[in-house]
Amino acid sequence: MLNSLKKSFNIVKENPFITLYFVLYLIILFLIIPILIAGRNIFISMILGVLILLLTCAFISGWFNMIKTSVVSFKENKTPEEKFEEAVKLKNDFFCGVSEYILPVITGAVAITALFYFHSYLSDLIFGKIDAVIYELGKYANDTEALKNYFVSLPNSTWELIFKKSIFSYAVCSLISLFFLYWGASLYLNKNCSKNPFLAMGDAIKFMFKNFFQTVAAFILLVIINFALMTFQALFVQNVIISFITMILRIYFAAYMIVLIFDLYEANEPTCAQIADNSDNGTDSIGENCPLN
Numbered sequence: 119m120l121n122s123l124k125k126s127f128n129i130v131k132e133n134p135f136i137t138l139y140f141v142l143y144l145i146i147l148f149l150i151i152p153i154l155i156a157g158r159n160i161f162i163s164m165i166l167g168v169l170i171l172l173l174t175c176a177f178i179s180g181w182f183n184m185i186k187t188s189v190v191s192f193k194e195n196k197t198p199e200e201k202f203e204e205a206v207k208l209k210n211d212f213f214c215g216v217s218e219y220i221l222p223v224i225t226g227a228v229a230i231t232a233l234f235y236f237h238s239y240l241s242d243l244i245f246g247k248i249d250a251v252i253y254e255l256g257k258y259a260n261d262t263e264a265l266k267n268y269f270v271s272l273p274n275s276t277w278e279l280i281f282k283k284s285i286f287s288y289a290v291c292s293l294i295s296l297f298f299l300y301w302g303a304s305l306y307l308n309k310n311c312s313k314n315p316f317l318a319m320g321d322a323i324k325f326m327f328k329n330f331f332q333t334v335a336a337f338i339l340l341v342i343i344n345f346a347l348m349t350f351q352a353l354f355v356q357n358v359i360i361s362f363i364t365m366i367l368r369i370y371f372a373a374y375m376i377v378l379i380f381d382l383y384e385a386n387e388p389t390c391a392q393i394a395d396n397s398d399n400g401t402d403s404i405g406e407n408c409p410l411n
Contacts, residue, residue, distance in 0.1 A: 241287055
């Protein structure tokens with residue numbers, strides 16, 4: 119795992135397009151979301167919601183393909199010219215990934231999102247709903263003082279319900295995230311070269327149990343670092359310089375996190391790329407044409 123931690127850091131450092139494409143995606147997302155929130159027309163809001171879903175799935179399709187290429191083709195002691203050439207060629211892998219994986223990614227994203235929604239339904243079924251509280255919070259969103267007074271006025275029974283639902287949601291969402299931590303890596307790197315998102319889900323869970331302690335250690339490490347960055351940013355939210363630096367660190371960390379997950383999978387499981395190389399039937403994953411998977 120230590121080798122993967124170091125290797126993933128070097129991959130992100132030597133392939134700036136991985137982070138650059140992520141930043142471009144976030145910029146587009148931040149331009150669309152305010153329109154969605156402010157929109158009063160349900161029909162337009164639905165269109166924008168679907169657009170965000172398709173945009174996100176298209177980005178993930180290409181971005182994960184870039185990361186797969188960078189992990190599989192990584193080697194140490196490359197010349198600066200080789201590093202630059204491979205980093206530039208990654209842009210071709212992005213568009214190849216969109217064309218090849220957009221449908222599997224959409225299917226998998228919908229299935230995993232449905233699990234998160236089901237957990238919310240299950241929480242309401244077990245503990246009860248807090249729709250009235252959520253509605254009131256929306257009314258006081260722009261009035262800090264009124265919001266504080268509303269929180270103070272909540273009875274202990276309501277706080278107890280909120281606490282139980284929060285603990286339940288955190289536990290279930292953590293388990294779902296842990297079980298499907300390697301879903302993207304499996305979809306792109308599985309030894310059968312399959313693009314079936316449901317087979318990738320099963321393979322991700324199987325891989326997680328085969329490498330349970332390593333997976334849990336990596337998961338806890340990523341959660342702790344992400345929580346530390348979020349807390350640091352929240353503490354210094356009024357300091358523009360520190361907030362900006364923390365935001366940049368969180369962006370790099372998000373890219374590093376996905377690269378690490380792909381590398382842990384690639385380091386512990388026979389992959390499609392390795393089988394193709396061994397049989398001499400594959401093509402260079404950073405070539406000018408889309409790779410044949």
